[in-house]
Amino acid sequence: GENVEQHPSTLSVQEGDSAVIKCTYSDSASNYFPWYKQELGKRPQLIIDIRSNVGEKKDQRIAVTLNKTAKHFSLHITETQPEDSAVYFCAASYTDKLIFGTGTRLQVFP
């Protein structure tokens, strides 16, 4: 069935360093890949998304890359700040339902 694997489960970085979170999806028909940030007790918030006809997308300090052949996609955060600390979820969509990864807890230390 449809599955999304996400690594690592936890990630600690120093402020100013880069952070990379990787996801692998199982359904080759998936065509939409959003990333959500969820702070403790709050709703998931969309931070960036990419569709299968694009290989890379950037928005200021955040970028997402997609390798359709390998069925991998990754989130890159540069110049991390303490307010980037949260749980990040990747998701893959086919037929419009989102299948989520298990999340990555990112801690940015000042």
Add this chain to the structure above:
Amino acid sequence: DAGVTQSPTHLIKTRGQQVTLRCSPKSGHDTVSWYQQALGQGPQFIFQYYEEEERQRGNFPDRFSGHQFPNYSSELNVNALLLGDSALYLCASSSVPQETQYFGPGTRLLVL
């Protein structure tokens, strides 16, 4: 422009009871999806409503049912509650089924 809203914010029920959760989509959105998020896990897709019909369903038992009203708001009903139904229930709306989903704040359900 109001975002996605959900009510209630918190709910405590006992096993065997029934619960109804409510969601109002973002203005201009007509598609509502429901997700269950257990503690420490990613959201799990329950079902999606579009044009007042259940368009897709995830791997959840028939105890989970829903409805969409003509104003696009939606309800999630869970019958015969189990302890394992304790979770954060999230509603997400989109302008059409294929477009980006925006989440509401969720309803935290505790089943005792």
